[in-house]
Amino acid sequence: MTTHIRSTAAVRTPVLVAGAGVTGALTALELAHHGVPSTVVERSGGPSRFPDLQLVNGRSMELLRRLNLARRLRSDEVDPHRPVDVVLGREKTTVRLLPPATELEMSYAQSADGTAPLEPYLLIKGPDLIARLRQALHAHPLIDLRLRWTLTDMRSEPDGVAATVIDADTGRRHLVESAYLAGCDGTDSTVRRCAGLGLEPFGPPEAHFTVYFRSAALAGGRANPTVLITEDATVITGHDTDMCVAHLPLSADDQAGIGDPAGLLSSRLGLSADPPQIVAVVQRAGAPSIARSYRRDRVFLAGRAAHQPEAPRDDVDTSVGDAIALGWRLAAAIHGWGDDRLLDGYATERRRQAVLDHESDTRTDADRYDPAGTAGHRVPSFRLTGGEELLDRLGPQFTLADDTPGQYGWQLVTAARARGVPIRHLSVAGSPVPAAWPGRLVLIRPDQQVAWSADEPPADCDEVLDKVIGVRHRLYENT
């Protein structure tokens, strides 16, 4: 059948977000948190039907709490009263991977040294997570979500980006003009390809099968969400009745098995007495890789478009961090107080994080922080006098937490405001700051990271702001 594609007038938006997976949805919601409208185009009409299990760590949940999403997502979480187990090898040694989220929450609430996150991890089925995030996109007046719209092409222009998007329902081709384009369009990113941003392999290429199947034999005996790890398979079970998700590395000798996933599974998992019922199969090939650069001109990559871990490792927390980082920095550029260096900072900082996450043997869902709280790290949280959590007092803007007796941080706050930088001057004097609190004056970024700290006001406030935000801005120079 021939599809007739007709063109229509341009859609204009400050930021075009390609993809409404976790990364694209959160990028748009973070932009909206800073008052910046966006258009989100998403190729699919609904969330994936594959019930992947997503483990979102406590730090990511803190970031989602900023966006008022944490509680909403918890209404869909896999039973938080159950722990997560790992069963190793043919000997089936059971190891507790994570205690129940509710247990962690109670222990965090008793912690006052800044080492505990405000939120425990969240275990949630991927489709439920996406459905909730898309609900939030639909509900937000600053976000224009276009489902079944596919970005097919883009070109950089001096003042923005012009993208071609096709609406699958009408067959129309739309030109979308934006100041910035966020490529959150996943593994096979069209944005990455069109921007000519290559991937750097971080290991040998590998072929890999993900099989979704039902097996009462495998799932039945498991009271808790469980990761079964054998030499030739990783299986996740216990989160959705008898549904299981198996990740199978494939060797050249396994090619015959591709046509018979049930046989392959049975032989690897010893299920011959009770053959698995296959629901879906996804085959993937390629090396774990990270984009060589996350930025070209006004085009940015985030999430799976920028980094692809080896299966079955997941990178949802790296993706959440990307989305928040990209959102606030783009908002700063659009509002006019952030300059190019701030945007470059996104690319270098987040790429470095992806490399670190790739290299770390364990996931970053450790339930405790190193509370150092130095620049570049999450600010140690504590309860303010009055009982409110510090992190809950940090809005979308910068915050100067001031523990000096005379609120001496006012000079830095005034200098920031003169540049148009939104900043709150928050007195924490008299509050029980943790031992690891980095200084009497702590400048906190919108993503809750320490930007600068000292015990005394800086001799040159502009020097600090140049370092934190970028070179002096025109708005400042004109006043």
Ligand SMILES: Cc1cc2nc3c(=O)[nH]c(=O)nc-3n(C[C@H](O)[C@H](O)[C@H](O)COP(=O)(O)OP(=O)(O)OC[C@H]3O[C@@H](n4cnc5c(N)ncnc54)[C@H](O)[C@@H]3O)c2cc1C
């Ligand atoms: C096949 C697969 C299996 C996964 N399994 C797991 C798992 O078991 N556990 C886990 O924790 N994580 C899993 N992940 C990762 C998980 O999805 C994470 O949330 C990821 O870190 C963040 O995804 P993302 O939003 O960057 O990309 P994706 O989740 O891939 O989302 C990209 C979105 O962009 C859309 N899109 C693509 N191209 C275009 C285009 N040209 N125009 C418009 N829209 C477009 C896609 O439809 C999709 O909705 C899996 C990812 C993939 C791709």
